Amino acid sequence: MDNLRLLIVDDVEDNRLVLKAICRKLENFEIKEATNGLEAVEITQNWHPDIVLMDIMMPVMDGYEASKVIKKLHPEIVVIAVTAVIDPNMQKNMSEIGVDIYITKPIDKELILFKIQSIGSSMLLKQGEGKLLSKKDALNPFNSDIRSFKIIFDITDTESMMDFGMYLFDQYNARDVVACSKLDPIIELFYMLMRQGTRNAQRLSIIIEESYDELYITIKFENAIILEQKIVEIVEKFKSDFIIKENVLCARLKRHFEEKKSDESKIENKTEIKSETKPEIKTVVSKQEAVKSKDAKEVRAVASEEKVLLRQSFTKKTSSVDYVSDLGGDILDEILDLASFDEEWREKLSTFEEEPTDENLIDFADRVLGAYSHTISTLFEFTALAYALSSLGVFLKDRASLVVEDSAKTKTLIMLLENLGYDLVSWRKHIFELQDTQDIHYLDSSFFSSCMQIEGIMSNKEIDVDDDNEMEFF
Amino acid sequence: MAKKVIIVDDSKAVVAMAELALVEMIGSGMIEFKAYLNPLVLLEALQNESENFDLLISDINMPELNGLELIKAIKSNSKYKTKPVIILTTESSNEIKTAGKEIGVTGWMVKPFSDEKFVKSIKMVLGV
Numbered sequence A: 001m002d003n004l005r006l007l008i009v010d011d012v013e014d015n016r017l018v019l020k021a022i023c024r025k026l027e028n029f030e031i032k033e034a035t036n037g038l039e040a041v042e043i044t045q046n047w048h049p050d051i052v053l054m055d056i057m058m059p060v061m062d063g064y065e066a067s068k069v070i071k072k073l074h075p076e077i078v079v080i081a082v083t084a085v086i087d088p089n090m091q092k093n094m095s096e097i098g099v100d101i102y103i104t105k106p107i108d109k110e111l112i113l114f115k116i117q118s119i120g121s122s123m124l125l126k127q128g129e130g131k132l133l134s135k136k137d138a139l140n141p142f143n144s145d146i147r148s149f150k151i152i153f154d155i156t157d158t159e160s161m162m163d164f165g166m167y168l169f170d171q172y173n174a175r176d177v178v179a180c181s182k183l184d185p186i187i188e189l190f191y192m193l194m195r196q197g198t199r200n201a202q203r204l205s206i207i208i209e210e211s212y213d214e215l216y217i218t219i220k221f222e223n224a225i226i227l228e229q230k231i232v233e234i235v236e237k238f239k240s241d242f243i244i245k246e247n248v249l250c251a252r253l254k255r256h257f258e259e260k261k262s263d264e265s266k267i268e269n270k271t272e273i274k275s276e277t278k279p280e281i282k283t284v285v286s287k288q289e290a291v292k293s294k295d296a297k298e299v300r301a302v303a304s305e306e307k308v309l310l311r312q313s314f315t316k317k318t319s320s321v322d323y324v325s326d327l328g329g330d331i332l333d334e335i336l337d338l339a340s341f342d343e344e345w346r347e348k349l350s351t352f353e354e355e356p357t358d359e360n361l362i363d364f365a366d367r368v369l370g371a372y373s374h375t376i377s378t379l380f381e382f383t384a385l386a387y388a389l390s391s392l393g394v395f396l397k398d399r400a401s402l403v404v405e406d407s408a409k410t411k412t413l414i415m416l417l418e419n420l421g422y423d424l425v426s427w428r429k430h431i432f433e434l435q436d437t438q439d440i441h442y443l444d445s446s447f448f449s450s451c452m453q454i455e456g457i458m459s460n461k462e463i464d465v466d467d468d469n470e471m472e473f474f
Numbered sequence B: 001m002a003k004k005v006i007i008v009d010d011s012k013a014v015v016a017m018a019e020l021a022l023v024e025m026i027g028s029g030m031i032e033f034k035a036y037l038n039p040l041v042l043l044e045a046l047q048n049e050s051e052n053f054d055l056l057i058s059d060i061n062m063p064e065l066n067g068l069e070l071i072k073a074i075k076s077n078s079k080y081k082t083k084p085v086i087i088l089t090t091e092s093s094n095e096i097k098t099a100g101k102e103i104g105v106t107g108w109m110v111k112p113f114s115d116e117k118f119v120k121s122i123k124m125v126l127g128v
Helices: A013-023 A037-047 A063-073 A088-096 A109-126 A158-174 A183-199 A229-237 A256-260 A263-291 A304-311 A320-326 A329-337 A339-354 A358-376 A380-405 A407-433 A444-459 B012-021 B023-027 B039-047 B067-075 B094-102 B115-126
Strands: A004-009 A029-034 A051-055 A078-083 A101-104 A151-155 A204-210 A214-221 A242-245 A248-254 A298-300 A461-463 B003-008 B031-036 B055-058 B085-089 B107-110
Touching: A004 A013, A004 A037, A004 A109, A013 A029, A013 A051, A013 A109, A029 A037, A037 A051, A037 A063, A051 A063, A051 A109, A063 A078, A063 A088, A078 A109, A101 A109, A151 A158, A151 A183, A158 A183, A158 A380, A183 A204, A183 A214, A183 A229, A183 A248, A183 A304, A298 A444, A304 A380, A304 A444, A320 A407, A329 A339, A329 A358, A329 A407, A339 A358, A339 A407, A358 A380, A380 A407, A380 A444, A407 A444, A407 B012, A444 A461, A444 B012, B003 B012, B003 B039, B003 B115, B012 B023, B012 B031, B012 B115, B023 B031, B023 B115, B031 B039, B039 B067, B055 B067, B055 B115, B067 B085, B067 B094, B085 B115, B107 B115
Parallel strands: A004 A029, A004 A051, A051 A078, A078 A101, A298 A461, B003 B031, B003 B055, B055 B085, B085 B107
Antiparallel strands: A151 A204, A204 A214, A214 A248, A242 A248
């Protein structure tokens, strides 16, 4: 591992000596000095430091000018301003050029070490060198570089299960929605584990740890568990990423954005995912076909998580007035801001109508469905809506080229998406603006069902949720 | 004569998909299709007799009025007491189905629906 490089810039020798003496205690750092801004710029060009401690008041070239040049040439370098006073004007100017971290004089030794070491550690972690930083035993054996922060979910009931589901979903959403072929079965798996725990009245906690490119999920049951057969089967599929021991299940999930390192690797990764998932999808379909061989139409398998969202019914009705009055102002503003998406919804859709290319459809899925679902996903009560929008978006992106090949299908899709957009406008009005409905969940499952049905229409597949979608006569 | 089919659902997407499924029946003049997004508007139109139907397809969860309440109100008028009413909903619990049965609902269909089965059921109810 290469050491990180620290450049100390100060015109006063005593100051440099003090800073240097302190910084020698840093682990994994090499240190150089410069006596003014110009020299700092020159050294930066040849030696390329990771962090610069920059005094502000200096002759020849002052700290502000030097920082400006350095940040312009090498935006990745972290410049820390060293100053006696932080004046708001200076702070504003420094912030504009990308300098937001300060060390104030008189110098607090411990604070300086803490700041520089934290920045350095985060840099090393991003370079994949994090393992060298931690000396503690890991809770989840897949990692040894986990820092001391964790997110803990206490799962006691359906609501807390939803909280965890929302967290997973948020992780998925925050990464620009790169389709993850394994997300759905994983959500299903966690759902079943939680359900098994709550059904047997077992206390169960889920501990999340995050590294730069992976998530570590540890599920701890109160007592040892015997896993249901279905759970064992799914775990088998992810063998190398799951460890089960008595009452603890450890999982490792890749975060998505590493797939975006470069265009080339993105394409490679995508092809890999495709070739990986294809056989999976085939098995699902062929199983369904075997059961319902008399039906010519293919059937889209509905995940149990989806079934829950689709068939969830709320025995206790909440009125929009009560709901909105409990909602934080910020969230309400965000929802009301969704009004701006109505226009974008129409615009992107008409762009797609004028020019029915897969790019335009993908653009609609990303910018409109993606953004909408992201905002809605912040509302705990409307997980189903967010999930519906997001999965429709993923579906459309996956199938974009197939959809646009068929002009009749494209036309139908545009018409249906227009209507779907209308439903959301009306949902927002009833719940957040007019607040005139006695049941805030009036649309949820119906909307979800519409999204699924649109998928079905677009892929010529029947959506069979409960094996009983025949009309029941009384 | 074309039979009049009315759908009441707050969701335009659902209405659009129902119309899409029924497009042949509408095109051939077998049925006349009309949609209401607001159950209160439909109720008023039926009460002042500016509207009529041979088959009503109703959602349950609507912002202005619950579908079962709507049907109860419609069926309290003797003119519509025997007219067929189909529920098209995502709700499928036995409790709510029983409640539907008690107020005289003809059939129950859960969303998402299959076009074929939807058309088949409607033809069966209308006897066409």
